[in-house]
Amino acid sequence: MRGLGAVVVVLLVCAAPVIAVAGVGNDWGNANVAEADVPTRSDADTTVKVHQRPDPRSDVIGWENGYWHNESIAVNQDDGLTNAERKAYVGRAMARVEFIRNQEFKRPVQVEPLPRKQYEGMVRSQVRSQYTPSQRAWENQIWEALFVTGEKSDSARQRMQLFQQRVAGFYIPSNGQIYVISDGNLVIDNATLVHELTHALQDQHVGLGSSQFEAQTMDGQRARDGLTEGEAAYVEARYVNRCGNEWSCVEMPGPPQEKTPYRGGRLPEFNLGMQVSIIQPYSDGPAYVASNVESNGWKAVKRQYRNPPKASAQVIDPNAQNGSPTPLKLDGQARNGWKLYGEKGENGSETVGETGIYTMFWYQGRAYDNAVIDWQSFENPESGKFDVFNYTSVPSDGWSNDRIWPYHKGDKRGYVWRTAWESNRDAAEFQGAYRDLLRGQNATQVAPDTWVVKNGPFADAFRIVRNGRTVTIVNAPTKEDLRDVRPGTETIRSKSKR
Numbered sequence: 001m002r003g004l005g006a007v008v009v010v011l012l013v014c015a016a017p018v019i020a021v022a023g024v025g026n027d028w029g030n031a032n033v034a035e036a037d038v039p040t041r042s043d044a045d046t047t048v049k050v051h052q053r054p055d056p057r058s059d060v061i062g063w064e065n066g067y068w069h070n071e072s073i074a075v076n077q078d079d080g081l082t083n084a085e086r087k088a089y090v091g092r093a094m095a096r097v098e099f100i101r102n103q104e105f106k107r108p109v110q111v112e113p114l115p116r117k118q119y120e121g122m123v124r125s126q127v128r129s130q131y132t133p134s135q136r137a138w139e140n141q142i143w144e145a146l147f148v149t150g151e152k153s154d155s156a157r158q159r160m161q162l163f164q165q166r167v168a169g170f171y172i173p174s175n176g177q178i179y180v181i182s183d184g185n186l187v188i189d190n191a192t193l194v195h196e197l198t199h200a201l202q203d204q205h206v207g208l209g210s211s212q213f214e215a216q217t218m219d220g221q222r223a224r225d226g227l228t229e230g231e232a233a234y235v236e237a238r239y240v241n242r243c244g245n246e247w248s249c250v251e252m253p254g255p256p257q258e259k260t261p262y263r264g265g266r267l268p269e270f271n272l273g274m275q276v277s278i279i280q281p282y283s284d285g286p287a288y289v290a291s292n293v294e295s296n297g298w299k300a301v302k303r304q305y306r307n308p309p310k311a312s313a314q315v316i317d318p319n320a321q322n323g324s325p326t327p328l329k330l331d332g333q334a335r336n337g338w339k340l341y342g343e344k345g346e347n348g349s350e351t352v353g354e355t356g357i358y359t360m361f362w363y364q365g366r367a368y369d370n371a372v373i374d375w376q377s378f379e380n381p382e383s384g385k386f387d388v389f390n391y392t393s394v395p396s397d398g399w400s401n402d403r404i405w406p407y408h409k410g411d412k413r414g415y416v417w418r419t420a421w422e423s424n425r426d427a428a429e430f431q432g433a434y435r436d437l438l439r440g441q442n443a444t445q446v447a448p449d450t451w452v453v454k455n456g457p458f459a460d461a462f463r464i465v466r467n468g469r470t471v472t473i474v475n476a477p478t479k480e481d482l483r484d485v486r487p488g489t490e491t492i493r494s495k496s497k498r
Contacts, residue, residue, distance in 0.1 A: 048073050048088040062099040065091035065108060069099040070247065078253045080185025086111065089188065089250055090197075096247070097197045100238050102298055109200040111193070113182040120164045131156045138341045141406035141415050142218070142350045145475065146360040147437065148273035150457020151413070158271040162278070165270050168192045171199040173209040190249050194239045198232040206305050216346040219312050219353025219402075222281055226315030227308045230285020231301060234293070237286055237386060262366070262378055262389075273363035276378070280355040280391055284315045287387040291318035312355040313399050316391050325351075325401035326420040328470075336484040337409045346403070354399040357419075358391045361433060370440030372433050395433030398426025400469070407485050414460075414476035414485040421469045431466045434473065438462060446479055 050072035055063070062069045065087070073088040075081070081089065090111050098104055131139070136156050143149040149158060169180040169192045178196040180188050202208055213228060215221040243249035260275070261268060288309070292300035307322060314320045330349070334340075340348040352359075358373075365375030373393040381387035402419040421427040435451070441458055443451040451462045463474040463482050474486040 048075060048084050050074050059104065061102060061104050062095055064094040064098060064105055067091035067095050069095040071095075072248060073250075075250045077187045077250060080187060086186070086188075090193070093190070093193050094197055096239060097194055097201060097235060100235050101198065101201060103201060103205065105201055106204045107176070109176065109178060109197060111178045111180060111188070111196075113186040114179040116181050116183050119167075119179075119181050123160055123164050127156055127160045134341060135344060137408060137413070138344045138406050141413055142352065142404055143274070144413075144458070145404050145406075145415055145417055145473075146273070146277075146352060146356055146363075147441075147458060148271065148277070148359065148363055151459070152457065155274075158274060162270045162274050166275060169196050171196045171203070171208075173203045173207070176200065176203065187253060188250075189252050190243065191236050191240055195232045195236045198235045199228070202228060202231065212305075212308065217349075217351035217353075218277075219351040219355065220310060222277075222312040222353060222355050223309040223315055225281035226285040226288055226312065227301075227304055228285075229281040230287075230289040230315065233282050233388075234286040234289040234386060263376055264366070267367060272366065273359055276362060276389075277352075277355055277359040279389075280312055281315065283381075283388040284312075284391060287381075287384050288315045288318045290384070290386040311399075311401075312353040316354055328401050328403045328418050328420055330403070330405050330416065330418070332487060334407055334485050335487055338407045338412075338414065338481075338484050339409065341406055341408065349403040349405045351401070351403055353402065354396050355391060357399060357402070357430070358393055358396040361393055361395060361437065364437055364440060368440065370437065372436045372440065395430045398422040398429070400426075409484075412477050412481065414474070414481060416486050417473040417475070419471045419473075421471070424469055427466055427469045427471050431464055431471050434464055434471075450479060450482065452479060 049067075053068050053071060055066065067073070067088065069092065071092055073085075073092055075085040075089050077085075090109070094105055094109065136154065140149065140151075140153065140155045143153075143155040143158075144151060149155045167181060168189065169178060171178045178193075178200060180186065180192065180196075199208065208228065213224050215224055260272070262272070262276075289301060289304075292304060309315055309322055311325050314322055342348055345351075361373045362375045362378060364370040364372050373395065377390050379389060381390045382392065398421050400420040400422050402417065404415055404417045407414045407416070419427075419430060421430060438451045438453065441453050441456065443453045443462070446452050446461075449464050451464070453459050453462070461476050461479045461482050463472075463486070465472045465474075472486070474482050476482045476485045
């Protein structure tokens with residue numbers, strides 16, 4: 001979706017982007033204003049107000065487009081939103097975002113419906129234009145390296161299906177508009193509206209279209225999204241916490257939506273492993289932002305925008321240092337016709353980060369009954385009330401850097417995946433867990449540090465070599481091809497027990 005130039009809200013549970021959680025800190029002002037005993041609505045009343053507070057003499061925080069943050073409005077979405085209801089709903093929501101964020105909107109924000117079929121066509125067109133055959137092959141190997149998609153899968157198509165099904169709305173910085181995906185009459189979930197309005201507020205103050213919010217790697221983008229999506233989800237959570245307590249909120253019609261089957265059962269139509277990887281900023285970002293707000297207020301978040309996190313590990317653990325990951329490079333060259341793909345990603349490589357490594361082990365348990373980690377603890381976060389999911393595990397903790405270099409030779413595919421860890425123990429834990437993953441895929445050890453998976457979507461040869469705090473994985477179709485993809489690794493013996 002970055003290719004669409006949009007900032008999206010991805011569905012974490014189903015219709016609700018974030019589970020309702022308790023807020024922290026003290027908001028300024030008095031949120032308790034007497035509600036009208038009997039709300040009334042007049043078709044001629046274009047403001048749809050139940051009671052009127054005097055407008056301020058100048059624009060102030062907590063008032064926007066004629067509505068105070070604690071103003072009552074008569075909006076019923078059972079038959080969709082009228083234009084007047086939409087104006088009232090959006091205006092008051094903007095005032096509430098200002099109130100929570102303690103920051104003023106500089107200009108109005110338009111919220112428009114987008115029919116789902118039209119949105120799906122937009123995503124399809126974007127994927128077709130963005131993914132050349134070479135790009136598709138390169139990205140297929142990244143997701144294959146994470147054991148999320150098999151060799152014959154089209155990861156670009158699976159990503160397209162995920163975004164077509166799991167996006168509720170998005171904000172486009174280039175035109176400053178919010179689009180809400182609609183299947184008929186326009187209805188807007190409170191959380192989606194507030195989330196996207198927060199993106200609009202961010203854009204008006206820091207410019208979300210600037211290069212500082214773009215990264216060359218998957219993990220670098222997860223890190224930056226941990227700040228921008230984390231702030232939006234944090235504001236959203238504090239908003240939702242007030243609904244039914246201090247504020248009356250517009251209700252969504254219809255029955256509650258079913259939860260995403262993270263714990264077990266039949267896999268959904270979209271790729272659940274991809275979703276777990278993509279939603280990490282929405283899960284850990286709110287706790288990351290909350291830790292800054294609780295320590296030094298919103299000014300701490302302002303400082304973060306000048307120096308955003310560089311790795312998802314820093315968002316998973318808000319106490320982690322915001323330094324650059326350990327440098328990694330590819331020493332030596334492949335031979336006998338094996339080639340890199342050029343300048344895709346970062347000089348032909350991709351970094352999947354702690355998030356990607358956790359996802360790999362999690363998805364093995366969820367999709368293949370290959371329980372390398374306690375994957376069912378995913379829905380039991382440990383780092384506080386704003387953390388939605390648990391992205392920590394023994395073999396992914398201690399990550400310092402990683403790079404995957406995909407290779408090709410005709411129709412053959414392979415890769416070198418080099419990981420760096422904070423300690424020898426962390427590296428050994430990752431190496432051991434990766435071997436357990438291969439055993440769960442019915443791999444056979446055919447030589448020291450060398451394994452072969454004979455059947456299934458991941459049928460390939462693998463070499464796993466540890467040298468101190470660095471673990472290198474080489475993948476190729478056959479044991480013989482391993483020597484060509486990465487010459488010399490067969491002579492380096494791992495420094496840990498097999």
